[in-house]
Amino acid sequence: MIGRIRGILIEKTPAQALVECAGLGYEVDIPYTTFFNLPENGEELVLHTHFVVREDAQSLYGFSSRLDRDLFRLLIKVNGVGPKLAAGILSGLDANQFIRCVEARDASALVKLPGVGKKTAERLLIEMADRIGQLEGQFTPGSANTTVNAGAPGAGTAAVHHPAEEAEAALIALGYKPQEASKAISRVAADGMSSQELIRLALRNMIPAS
Structure with a gap:
């Protein structure tokens, strides 16, 4: 099991980071909440990871916090x-926000996430209510922060011609329909905003805080 990786960030997109470690380049799948916290290309970073092995693929998932990684393992x-x-759930809600939803039994926030229907949301609330206790010590029950993570100052963006185009592409990659993504970005767009700011505000409006 690969549980942690430290290296130099070579490239980044809202869905993946390429990290060089000991001469090897690791393609690490990441949720958007981690993308917002990535440093600039060429800088060192640490990701808490989970290695998934399947018959048809091997994937390495990375997270900026141990809490996000451990919640991923429970999910x-x-x-x-x-x-x-x-990973999609943790793109729309960080660990603290998700835990708050479970504590409040807020299915309405979960069904806003792509791929999460009513039945899946109810199953998540029931099964995760018994499991979030395994994260004890990493968060304070009843006081989870519901503010969407704005990310580290200066966090970079993928190479797309316009921030709004990149933000729309990121939402579509997450599973939102093109029309939904376009409307969500247009509602929050303002001059001078970066793609990560647009994504963050769009997700905040699409997924109400509990």
């Missing part, structure tokens, strides 16, 4: 929730 134990869906 993929839920019936019907695979690694891609778990």
Whole structure:
């Protein structure tokens, strides 16, 4: 099991980071909440990771915090929730926000996430209510922060011609329909905003805080 990786960030997109470590380049799948916290290309970073091995693929998932990684590991134990869906959940809600939803039994916030229908949301609330206790010590029950993580100052963007185009592409990659993504970005767009700011504000509006 690869549980942690430290190296130099070579490239980044909202869905993946390429990290050079000991002469090897690791392609690490990341949720957007981690993308917002990535440093500039060429700088050192540490990611808490989970290695997924399947018959047809091997994937390394990375997270900026241990809490996000440990929650990811609990999510993929839920019936019907695979690694891609778990990463999608943690793209729309960081660990503290998700825990707050579970504590408040707020299914309405979960069904706003792509791939999470009513039945899946209810299953998540039931099964995760018994499991979030395994994260004890990493968060304070009842006081989870519901503010979307704005990311580190100066966090970079992928190479797309316009921030709004990149933000729309990121939402579509997460699973939102093109029309939904376009409307969400247009509602929050303002001159001078970066793609990560647009994504963050769009997700905040699409997924109400509990």
